[in-house]
Amino acid sequence: MSPEPTARGVSIPPMRLPYPIAVALIFAVSAVLSLVAAGFSVSKIEDASELAVRRALNLKGHDWAEVESDGLRVVLTGIAPDEATRFNALTAAGTEVDTSRVIDEMEVAPTADLTPPRFSAEILRNDSGISIIGLVPASLDREDLKDRLQRLDRDSPVSDLMESADYPKPKGWDQAIDYAIKALFDLPRAKISASPGLVRITAIADSQQEKDRLEQRLSRAAPPGLRIGLSISAPRPVITPFTLRYLINEDGGQFDACSAQSEEARDLIIASAREAGLTGPYSCTIGLGVPSPRWPNAAQLSIRALSELGQGSITMSDADITLVAAQDANPLLFDRIVGELENSLPDVFVLHAVLPEAEPDDAAGPVEFSATLSPEGLVQLRGRVSDETLRDMTDSFARAAFGSAQVYTATRVVQDLPADWPVRVLAGLDALAHLHNGALTVTPDDVSLTGISHDPEAKARIAGLLSDKLGDAQEFSLSITYVDPPAPQDASPDPEVCEERIAEIQKSGKIAFEPGSATVASDSREALNQIADILRECGPIRLEIQGHTDSQGREEMNQQLSQARAQSILNELRGRRVPTSSFSAVGYGETQPIANNETEEGREENRRIDFHLIRPEPTANTETGLEALEAETETPNADAPDAGTEDQ
Template structure:
């Protein structure tokens, strides 16, 4: 029986379709297995054992968590070497990255006559407009350049203290570079004088918060000396400088060495400054001083390039001529020598020809003696009243003929020199100008010597006997912080601060010492002070630290209770970390159980450091009082 044709064709088609589906299924399974195996092997060879591979038909699905984005990308690349990249499905994840560390915040503020520039990285939470307003408030005409960048991180500890102190310091410094970072401010500045430098260092140190580390490098420029003067005298008492100038330390050392060889006795001052007339100044000074020493007695005065050598009366002419001749031939070319050999005294006596002026400690001035004419007398009277005060001058001079031609110059030069003394006496004679007295300026003698040598000219002799006396301290002046620290140490050497056993309660017999220390600190005003607590090594270290901190804080609280301003004080416990004696004996342990008061001093600043890099490197170091300050102690013997 023959099947219908259509049935036969249909049966063949169905059988073929079934065989095709079976073959396709087998092929797909084989491809899946082959692709998965190849990709897995490639990932294992690359070290990506964290990745999972699953086949889904022709697709290859990658799952798993990569340690970072670069590793994930490397796994995709490895899979793409075995199968078409279009068949690779990426379902891999990446390990969440840790929060990025906050950047180093720092600001550098530069101020000069042109204005203020601020550069650095500050927190985004910093009130930038308020900061600029504060800088603008330092002067109405000050231009402020804002070159700062911001980062959206929280303000680090100590940042506000550093910025506030930096701006406060800048208000005192017209020319400065201030670098501020969290907990640290470093200041490089220029003062107009040594006195201003010392005052600025004291003020800036007192103004800093106790938790803030500061570094100060304040320099005072070398003074310009005009005229550049050196005056050296040799008498029966030995040699001495009335004035000494040098262009550098090496030049100063050469001059002083020559003077010491010539009999220099007693203290001396040799000012290093600008204005030297020749690089060979020290050579000329050495030769001149040695020539004077060879003559024996007299004076040598160098004013710029003019040298005046005046021998003592009675010097042998032959010796004088030989020494002067040798000196003239060896001096550097730029220098000119004028030598004077006084005439021997005669029996003739015509009465004293002199002018005198005295200034009392109260400032009263009396003028007596001879003046050449009415014009000179009016000139001297007017100058004295202008210089010393009209009501303080008493004039009792008289007009006399036949005075030396340079009498007016000598009198006026002497009066001008007298204005630099607190009190003193001036005597002008045809042979000399003599000035004696007392000054509160340690450089007055050198300045007067330079002034007289310049005004009187070559061949003119003058004598100075000026004593320096430090100016009296103002009644409201605060004592030096170093002295305060010493006084507190003296109090504790007599009566040590002790505590009740195992507690931070001050012993009753120590309260008198605390009262004395409070009186000292009250008189010292705002100084940066660290109150340190220390213990012996008995007991657990952690307990010792806690106890020493509590005791230091107890002292700080006691001072507050006595109305001592303590904003610039900090209490730090050091525990057993800083012993001053052997802990193996009871005596040593007793010494180690102590309270100390230490000034917080500025740190040195290298003048060669510039920019923020050096500042940040220093800032990364552990802060004083914070590494070891976990402080504290427990008088184990007291516990």
């Protein structure tokens, strides 16, 4: 290139950048262009990721979530209604971008207050001790509860297996626990499930009489606002020895004792006895301890054999059978019947047959021992004993059984008495101790006991005792009459009877009030006095005083008026010195009419006060433990005490 001329004709050569500067400029321009391209690409990626994640969240219904792109990161914000929804939103975002790029800044909405748990406790008491398990309020004084349970039996351990929750005590909790502990005083073997306002009791009684007594006592002791369920069973007794004794004399057949293992076995035995001339009342105890499943078959065969002989007795004690014929029985007939019976009896059973011989005349007088028990409890011992040792034994035994101050001994020692005389005398005295009053006569051939008992099972029990102690082939005779025990002087009438008597009074003298008020009308005072007399006599029964109105007026006003009237009657009874701690007053307003409210006569019937006995709720034997309580509390109960409709 030629130098360019200047104005003065001088040429100047062209300028060139140095090589290093040129290279630096090139790199700088390239870097700027790269940054611009990268920024454009990142912006495109951010926008695409944000749009994809937002679309995925919207499809899943998470419109509450906010999406913001920050470079390659996708930030999720917002308030999720719960933890599960938050996790579902994260999962939805992870389907569009890599999960490592998803930044979780979401929050979870605070949860509402949790529903209080169902508090319940189950108390188990048996011979091994007392244990309590369940969920209880944290405010419960557990040490005090254990001390109260320990006082039931100082020698039995108390196991605390309870869990607690920090929630207030529900209404009716303390009342249920207090009643459960009170009930355990009468129940050495029981399971009690307690929850607010409800107590269910499962227990075992020794007899049907004990079962009835416990049910009545527990029902009376329950507060009126507490619902109770009673399931008390009286298991079959264990009979030992398993005894049956049937006699036939001039008057016909009769049972001294009868035992059977089932209703079917009892029916078979009774049917055989009827065929053999059974007369008069009888009882046959169903229990455990039968020596063989074929007990009724052996009894049937034995009774038929005795019937063929005509008179005598048959005694079965476990597997031993003793047949005693009448003294004048035909020996040939006796041998045939005994042979047939021996061959037909089921295995296990052993027969002892006795044909008494005629007694020779004894000019020296009867050889006998006698004891008499008066209704006042005085005992006189007379007759013959074999030696001084036996006299001391009979005197000591009688004083131990009847009381030291009640026994008068006038026996004499006579030689040559039967070898089993001591056994017969002591067994007879033991049997006499089961009677209210009676007489015992022991002879070489017989032990005879007559008297009166207040126990319907005494005759069967005595027959088993004598059969067991006298042994096989020993004869004894019983003439025991059952008499109902005298009622205690201070016994309260049955609650159902009290309820019926109050209803009878109200039929002739209805309780009325001044119009529109809770003031008892003056002409109803006498009826109220009579009801108070009955309630004082009945004692602490569980009673609900119910107030009812007609349908005139507003429903709310009728409800308030009925409650006020029921409370007024409760106050009137308190003023008449009636114990009302187990009573409650509940107004039902117009909700329970007994007549048509369209007529004046019907409305007059509906305006009333009812005295309603609160009865325990029926409890199925299969319903046990905390499951029953949970089922009870899960279902809204219209009969709960707070609703005022218990036991309607």
